[in-house]
Amino acid sequence: MEEHYKFDKDYTFTFGPIENGNGSVHVIEHNSGLEDHIGINIFDQDFQYRSSHKFPTVVADLIDLAVSIHASDRLALQSIRYEQTRIHVILPVRVPEVMNSSTFLVKLVNLLGWTTASQWSFEFLKCADSERLIERQGAIPVIPRSCEVALWSGGLDALAGLYARLASSDAESFLLFGTGSNNITYARQKQVYESLKIPYRVDLSRIPIRFTGSNLHRKNKISRARGVVFTLLGSACAYLMGQKTLHVYENGIGAINLPYRKSAVGLEHTRSVHPLTLLQVSGIVSELIGEKFTVYNPFLFWTKAEMCKELAKYEKDDLVALTMSCDSPHRQQPTQCGYCSSCILRKQALAASHIKDKTSYVLPSKNKRTDDVSLHLRHMLDQVSTIQSLLNVSRTPSAQWQGLTKQFPILDDIVDRSASAENLTASEMQQKLIQLYQSYVNEWDNAGSQILANFSDQISGMPLSNRSPITV
Amino acid sequence: MGLPSKKSLLQVGDENMPDGDIVHSGLGRLYKKPYEWLCEGKATSEECARTPLAALKKDIIRKGNLPVRLSQYMAERLIQTVNAIGDISAVNWTAVNTAFDQIAQQTHGSHALKELTLRAAKSFLHDLRYGQETTISNAPTAILKGFFHEVYESEFKDRIPLTPTHHAGVDPTILDQRIGNIEPTIFTAIQKWANKAVHDGSVKNIRLPRREKIKEIDLNENIGW
Numbered sequence: 220m221e222e223h224y225k226f227d228k229d230y231t232f233t234f235g236p237i238e239n240g241n242g243s244v245h246v247i248e249h250n251s252g253l254e255d256h257i258g259i260n261i262f263d264q265d266f267q268y269r270s271s272h273k274f275p276t277v278v279a280d281l282i283d284l285a286v287s288i289h290a291s292d293r294l295a296l297q298s299i300r301y302e303q304t305r306i307h308v309i310l311p312v313r314v315p316e317v318m319n320s321s322t323f324l325v326k327l328v329n330l331l332g333w334t335t336a337s338q339w340s341f342e343f344l345k346c347a348d349s350e351r352l353i354e355r356q357g358a359i360p361v362i363p364r365s366c367e368v369a370l371w372s373g374g375l376d377a378l379a380g381l382y383a384r385l386a387s388s389d390a391e392s393f394l395l396f397g398t399g400s401n402n403i404t405y406a407r408q409k410q411v412y413e414s415l416k417i418p419y420r421v422d423l424s425r426i427p428i429r430f431t432g433s434n435l436h437r438k439n440k441i442s443r444a445r446g447v448v449f450t451l452l453g454s455a456c457a458y459l460m461g462q463k464t465l466h467v468y469e470n471g472i473g474a475i476n477l478p479y480r481k482s483a484v485g486l487e488h489t490r491s492v493h494p495l496t497l498l499q500v501s502g503i504v505s506e507l508i509g510e511k512f513t514v515y516n517p518f519l520f521w522t523k524a525e526m527c528k529e530l531a532k533y534e535k536d537d538l539v540a541l542t543m544s545c546d547s548p549h550r551q552q553p554t555q556c557g558y559c560s561s562c563i564l565r566k567q568a569l570a571a572s573h574i575k576d577k578t579s580y581v582l583p584s585k586n587k588r589t590d591d592v593s594l595h596l597r598h599m600l601d602q603v604s605t606i607q608s609l610l611n612v613s614r615t616p617s618a619q620w621q622g623l624t625k626q627f628p629i630l631d632d633i634v635d636r637s638a639s640a641e642n643l644t645a646s647e648m649q650q651k652l653i654q655l656y657q658s659y660v661n662e663w664d665n666a667g668s669q670i671l672a673n674f675s676d677q678i679s680g681m682p683l684s685n686r687s688p689i690t691v
Numbered sequence: 692m693g694l695p696s697k698k699s700l701l702q703v704g705d706e707n708m709p710d711g712d713i714v715h716s717g718l719g720r721l722y723k724k725p726y727e728w729l730c731e732g733k734a735t736s737e738e739c740a741r742t743p744l745a746a747l748k749k750d751i752i753r754k755g756n757l758p759v760r761l762s763q764y765m766a767e768r769l770i771q772t773v774n775a776i777g778d779i780s781a782v783n784w785t786a787v788n789t790a791f792d793q794i795a796q797q798t799h800g801s802h803a804l805k806e807l808t809l810r811a812a813k814s815f816l817h818d819l820r821y822g823q824e825t826t827i828s829n830a831p832t833a834i835l836k837g838f839f840h841e842v843y844e845s846e847f848k849d850r851i852p853l854t855p856t857h858h859a860g861v862d863p864t865i866l867d868q869r870i871g872n873i874e875p876t877i878f879t880a881i882q883k884w885a886n887k888a889v890h891d892g893s894v895k896n897i898r899l900p901r902r903e904k905i906k907e908i909d910l911n912e913n914i915g916w
Binding site: 298299300301302303305328329332333336338441442443445446476479480481482483484485486487488489491546547559560561591594595597598601621624625628631632635636 | 710711712713714715716784785788789792793796799800801802803805806807810813814816817818820821841844845846848849850853
């Protein structure tokens with residue numbers, strides 16, 4: 220049955236200039252005919268610390284693009300299982316010629332299709348003079364030295380990754396970049412940073428995005444463009460610091476985020492910091508600034524537990540409880556649920572790296588018997604069991620790889636498209652990924668029983684997988 | 692097309708988080724009865740296979756012809772590429788995979804349907820790449836068959852709850868065995884559906900297999916209680 224559409228798009232977002240105080244977006248929902256004006260602003264004062272006096276116009280445009288994606292993604296209702304939402308964005312920029320080029324548009328639309336499941340289109344208009352203060356003010360020049368700019372989410376991977384990089388990177392200094400429109404996350408980014416107490420080597424830059432007058436507008440529940448927005452703004456920050464690389468500290472298991480079972484389809488698992496997402500963001504930023512720029516995850520081949528071991532080396536275990544991993548934070552203390560997949564991976568990593576987890580979670584500290592709190596755990600264990608059986612088929616890496624890629628074809632795509640960016644041959648990258656999943660399975664074997672203890676009421680007496688059960 | 696309703700964004704029974712993984716807690720309405728029949732184990736394997744097959748057929752028809760068209764486009768692209776080179780082992784797999792992604796990307800429809808078709812197409816590509824498949828002449832049917840298989844797994848087999856005890860107190864191992872028993876019938880039907888749908892360019896007229904005729908008792912036959 221062919222679909223006939225009344226409109227060729229579902230939403231049109233017409234942005235005014237992105238500003239610090241009076242910015243707004245005009246939203247049209249074509250099918251319902253509803254229209255709305257919503258305030259959207261960026262607070263970018265932290266960008267006054269930069270290496271060049273003049274604020275590059277392409278970077279200002281990159282920031283505006285990130286803000287427009289953030290706002291459109293939050294304000295358009297989108298679905299993974301049902302018909303794709305068609306989103307049209309009209310944005311005034313300083314150099315529309317570059318952004319309206321077909322090369323740039325194709326890359327941008329592909330990236331957003333891959334990360335959000337919706338169909339996006341863009342129209343970039345020439346804007347009048349920008350009202351943003353940061354472009355008219357001079358810079359507060361930073362001392363030029365080698366600096367590693369990294370995303371700073373306030374999460375455990377960011378913290379553990381930082382300590383690992385402090386030990387291994389040649390960079391003289393680190394600039395941690397945070398953003399978002401959530402006050403709690405924003406405050407947490409600062410709190411974790413302040414607890415580091417390494418003021419001369421590590422700085423923090425935060426650029427929040429704020430909505431105003433949006434309370435009555437129904438927002439998208441599944442905000443899959445968050446990673447894209449974060450990396451685009453992080454790239455702007457890195458470029459302003461004279462760097463051509465933005466670092467993302469994320470463990471390989473979480474970054475690749477394979478489906479737990481076949482029932483998980485496409486974007487039901489986020490691709491926020493997926494290697495192919497980072498590769499595409501690199502391409503877009505490079506296209507815009509006219510030179511090679513890379514978004515790089517140095518921990519693609521590390522498990523979360525391996526990252527956490529770096530924290531243990533520095534005896535920074537106490538900082539762990541300050542970080543947030545939860546996908547479903549509660550409003551009251553304790554805020555982290557303890558049973559979503561991100562909380563479970565966190566618990567598994569801490570247990571496997573022998574770090575005492577002092578985090579307060581809803582589970583098991585409070586009885587929560589109304590929901591099936593072991594749902595995510597069961598799915599994760601099923602995946603571990605699947606990977607284990609695929610790896611156990613043979614000791615030959617080529618046979619193991621064939622088995623893994625038959626079940627998870629995306630792994631072939633990752634190697635095919637990103638091995639050269641990783642400076643690896645295809646075969647070397649395959650072996651590193653096999654090792655990553657082998658380590659992950661081993662960690663569950665060794666530390667899984669500690670996690671299961673939290674769920675003892677919910678899972679007692681069950682084989683944890685329908686397939687060959689993993690030993691825990 | 693209307694905008695997705697609030698209910699469609701937050702499906703009943705799903706765990707839904709802002710940027711977290713969505714994990715399905717159980718079967719959709721269409722597949723509950725087949726699951727319960729399998730657990731109860733009252734029917735023969737053939738009868739047990741018919742209920743999930745009937746649900747699967749209904750589901751496939753409901754999902755529409757987008758996967759038929761996508762399979763066709765992807766198969767054509769693959770055949771063009773291989774014919775231009777003349778040798779499967781010399782195919783640039785990255786280029787073909789990217790082309791498949793582009794085809795899906797440029798087609799408007801449900802993300803989930805496009806992803807399931809992509810999975811099927813990439814699985815066929817995987818088999819060619821690693822020598823488990825050697826011919827491309829059947830590519831349209833093979834990809835569409837793969838899609839039907841993906842629907843079966845994603846909507847039924849891998850949506851069966853991971854619980855210690857199933858409906859009617861059935862042990863997971865027993866249920867696994869029963870699923871194993873019905874799968875040959877299901878896969879045979881899927882193959883026929885793929886042939887028919889590729890031929891018709893539509894899933895509209897796929898049919899359930901005929902019931903096996905019950906052998907009539909010959910009055911002269913000694914049935915030997």
